[in-house]
Amino acid sequence: MTYGVTSQTPTVYASWGVFANDEERLQADVDHALSQMELLHPHMERWMLTEDMPSDLQEAWKGYGLLEVGIWPLVSRERMIGAIVVGRTKPVSGRLTIETGTALMDSCAAQISLALDLILTGRIAEEASQRDLLTGLLNRRGLEVRLPQLVEECNDFGTHLVLGLIDMDELKQINDTHGHPMGDQALRQVADIISRNVSTGDIVARFGGDEFAVVLQSDWPDAISAMERIRQALQESGLSVSVGGAVWGIDGDSLEQCYVVADERLYECRQLAKADAAI
Incomplete structure (x- = not known):
């Protein structure tokens, strides 16, 4: 990650001249040149004869x-x-000096x-608006932006989507007893454990306060097992949580519909935990 934006592999674009229609070959040449950057740096921002380039x-x-x-x-x-x-495939004409050609390229x-x-500044701002500052997870807006692509992938591969x-x-007890810094640390710990117990490509977000959300890809339309696995992982670390889940396409066809069902099941989970504690 660079300034909150994922770095991309250098890609060649060549639309005219001797480089046109030969991008595959040129890409290989540029990839090779990138491995020799320490040799090329002294030759940049000026014209050089081909024979003066590094020998390889x-x-x-x-x-x-x-x-x-x-x-x-x-x-x-x-x-x-x-x-x-x-x-250049030909010498510079008398009307364009080396100095002028260099200045034009400098300006370009x-x-x-x-x-x-x-563009990068805009992307950084957009990325920042989709992140929770405390945990580094996505926020609700970030989840909403990425959700359509995950839904499309599940439709393409015939898998199921679980919103948890x-x-x-x-959290309130931790804040009241040990202070908010300790509560913030507990939130970061929850975020870390959840992130380590989902697959690559799944979505983990903090909706605010003590509420987290996940969007999981699953081979089976089973929200209970998926969320119970996360609950147990948190419990093993000494963290008490309530969980609830809904299956996209079965419990609802939108984030709002699935959220309502998942929230109802989370409430049932919390009430059941309270009943067990009272026994």
Whole structure:
């Protein structure tokens, strides 16, 4: 994660000139060049003859019939996130000096870097708006944004989706007895245990207060077993919680409908725990 946004593998885009329609080959060449970045850095932001490139990169680039190559880095938040790679197959005409060509590329790289920086800033803000600051989990908005994709995946693979709710039973008591910092620590502990007991691709969120939610993919339409497994994992760590779950498509066809059913079952779980404690 970089500034709250997942880094992506560098991808080549080439739509004109000698690089056009040869992106697969060029991607391989760029991937190789990235492994030699320490050799390329001193040659960036200026034009260089192909024969002056690092020796193990010369042959690949000569294959494009290039006379000169220029690499201009794209920078966002003081780190290189991409590059413009340009090539010349012919000498520069008398009307365009090396200095002018370099200045044009400097300006182009700066403008694109600024645009990418603005895009990244927007993505960071969007990501932050979907996160719970205390636990680092998604908040309700973050869950709602990611839920449609998970529903679609389950429809494609024929699996089932379980919406589960988890409530801490003793958060108020912890806050009153040991203080809110201890209560915050307990919330983070619950978040960590839940996250470790779901599969990759499942959703874990904190809805606020002592309420957590999960969206689980399951081979069976069984909300009880899925939520009981999480409850037991928390109980083994000395944390008392109540849980409830609903199966998407059976108990409801929307987040709101499934939430109502899961919340009713969570209430039943809490009442049953109180009855057992009273015996």
